Amino acid sequence: MCKKDHSIYSCPSFLELSPGDRLNRVRKINACTNCLRQGHTVKDCKSKFTCRKCSNRRISLLHINKNNTNEDISRTTNTIQICRFAISSKSTSTC
Numbered sequence: 001m002c003k004k005d006h007s008i009y010s011c012p013s014f015l016e017l018s019p020g021d022r023l024n025r026v027r028k029i030n031a032c033t034n035c036l037r038q039g040h041t042v043k044d045c046k047s048k049f050t051c052r053k054c055s056n057r058r059i060s061l062l063h064i065n066k067n068n069t070n071e072d073i074s075r076t077t078n079t080i081q082i083c084r085f086a087i088s089s090k091s092t093s094t095c
Helices: 019-028 070-088
Strands: none
Touching: none
16 A cells, blocks of 8 residues: 555555545455455455454455444544554554
8 A cells, every 4th residue: 555564454544544445445456355465355265354343254444334323433443543553562463
């Protein structure tokens, strides 16, 4: 995204995008929507993680709620803040 040496899910430019724009960016670079790595699709992804909001096979950062309620926007904002904290503290956990 920003051409710096970090994963897309820890990229500040990526985290600032809306979930819909993030999904479009992931599709544009042909990355897996479940693990955000290039080289395979979600169908072939070995990651067992699912979206924490809807349990679909996609990373939670790409979750799009069709209702766009304030609660969902708040949860997305909280996810971004947690990711930023994990990045800044160099935690081994991922989003």
